Amino acid sequence: MASLRxxxxxxxxxxxxxxxxxxxxxxxxxxxNRGVMNAKAFVPYMEKIQEVTVAVAMGSKGINHPMLQSRPxxxxxxxxxxxxRGLAGAFNSNVIRRVFQTIEKRHKSKDEYAxxxxxxxARDFFVKRxxxxxxxxxxxxxxxxxxxxxxxxxxxxxxxxxxxxxxLYLYYTHYKSxxxxxxxxxxxxxxxxxxxSSTLTSxxxxxxxxxxxxVLLPQYAESLIYGALLDSKASExxxxxxAMRNATDNAKEMIKNYSLIYNRARQAAITxxxxxxxxxxxxxx
Amino acid sequence: xKTIKVSVVTPNGPVYESxxxxxxxxxxxxxxxxxxxxxxxxxxLAVGVVRLKEPGRKEEELVAxxxxxxxxxxDKVTILAQAAEKAEDIDVERALRAxxxxxxRMKEQKVEDIDFRRAELALQRAxxxxxxxxxx
Numbered sequence: 001m002a003s004l005r006x007x008x009x010x011x012x013x014x015x016x017x018x019x020x021x022x023x024x025x026x027x028x029x030x031x032x033n034r035g036v037m038n039a040k041a042f043v044p045y046m047e048k049i050q051e052v053t054v055a056v057a058m059g060s061k062g063i064n065h066p067m068l069q070s071r072p073x074x075x076x077x078x079x080x081x082x083x084x085r086g087l088a089g090a091f092n093s094n095v096i097r098r099v100f101q102t103i104e105k106r107h108k109s110k111d112e113y114a115x116x117x118x119x120x121x122a123r124d125f126f127v128k129r130x131x132x133x134x135x136x137x138x139x140x141x142x143x144x145x146x147x148x149x150x151x152x153x154x155x156x157x158x159x160x161x162x163x164x165x166x167x168l169y170l171y172y173t174h175y176k177s178x179x180x181x182x183x184x185x186x187x188x189x190x191x192x193x194x195x196x197s198s199t200l201t202s203x204x205x206x207x208x209x210x211x212x213x214x215v216l217l218p219q220y221a222e223s224l225i226y227g228a229l230l231d232s233k234a235s236e237x238x239x240x241x242x243a244m245r246n247a248t249d250n251a252k253e254m255i256k257n258y259s260l261i262y263n264r265a266r267q268a269a270i271t272x273x274x275x276x277x278x279x280x281x282x283x284x285x
Numbered sequence: 286x287k288t289i290k291v292s293v294v295t296p297n298g299p300v301y302e303s304x305x306x307x308x309x310x311x312x313x314x315x316x317x318x319x320x321x322x323x324x325x326x327x328x329x330l331a332v333g334v335v336r337l338k339e340p341g342r343k344e345e346e347l348v349a350x351x352x353x354x355x356x357x358x359x360d361k362v363t364i365l366a367q368a369a370e371k372a373e374d375i376d377v378e379r380a381l382r383a384x385x386x387x388x389x390r391m392k393e394q395k396v397e398d399i400d401f402r403r404a405e406l407a408l409q410r411a412x413x414x415x416x417x418x419x420x421x
Binding site for chain 1: 292294295296297298299312313314317324325326327328329353354356363365367368
């Protein structure tokens with residue numbers, strides 16, 4: 001049996017650990033709140049740009065914009081969004097597993113695809129396995145503003161336009177609620193599956209539909225990436241918050257168990273001491 | 286006088302929402318004035334100032350927008366901008382600094398460089414912001 005001091009040490013260190021996890025839970029909770037707010041603030045913009053894009057793309061038949069047409073696929077790009085740090089439960093591994101399985105199923109040769117990694121965890125994973133990572137972005141802030149990720153989004157969309165990739169898929173974690181997040185797969189480009197839910201308005205175009213598509217489509221694709229990033233950030237903090245809450249709960253449970261063992265050992269020591277004193281006194285009589 | 290609903294939305298959230306008598310914007314093909322009952326239209330916007338005539342107010346409300354779209358419907362105008370600020374929300378100090386930085390960069394770069402074009406755009410945005418606040 002461990003000595004009294006050993007148990008005491010374990011209790012103390014577990015207590016310290018629970019303090020840290022508790023603090024991390026609180027910071028994640030604050031970040032999560034803001035993340036969800038950011039994602040919500042983005043919704044009106046996304047809805048509107050989607051509506052306009054659909055209206056313009058559907059309303060102008062006979063226009064062949066490269067971003068709207070599927071071409072023979074020589075190389076596929078996978079955009080993978082993870083966090084920079086771990087300690088977020090299964091958040092990162094879920095996304096990565098999904099991408100990895102898809103790649104194994106779809107491709108035979110390594111030249112057929114490449115990864116665009118957003119977040120350190122994704123980059124490290126794919127680099128370690130010798131998979132081509134064409135573009136890597138680490139250190140995205142917790143509350144990314146649209147301007148701060150403009151470089152990322154436009155270079156990604158640019159890789160489709162210049163023919164580096166013939167199709168682009170987006171993998172990220174969709175935030176459903178504080179306890180459920182879901183890995184999503186979205187075909188980003190070409191925009192072949194634009195669907196209509198609302199009634200179409202037929203617009204006049206100023207100057208022309210082609211020129212508007214030239215500006216609108218890249219912006220739409222960039223907005224999709226930005227929206228996914230916000231979604232992913234909200235999920236990350238929710239996942240980390242849950243993970244840290246579990247860790248704190250577990251630490252409390254451990255402290256309880258240790259305290260029980262500690263008290264038992266202390267009682268045993270006292271009993272033994274009394275027995276020794278009684279024994280000593282009896283020997284003197 | 287009849288009014289038309291206007292909303293300016295950016296990726297970081299809605300910036301302006303109100304009923305106005307007239308919207309004046311700068312599209313890439315030139316200035317556009319929109320009154321209530323306009324036919325549906327889509328046009329890309331240039332970096333510039335959106336002027337909004339609110340009913341019962343003499344001076345116009347100014348919003349600086351950089352890059353985006355104008356969507357017009359008979360009863361509603363939506364401006365989708367990558368960035369937009371109302372005059373009172375603009376950080377004048379920051380805009381001034383951005384202006385100086387852009388000018389500095391344009392002096393160092395060659396005209397055909399991509400960075401020159403980038404600096405030029407940054408300068409446009411900075412000047413646009415300053416115009417809206419009336420500090421230029």
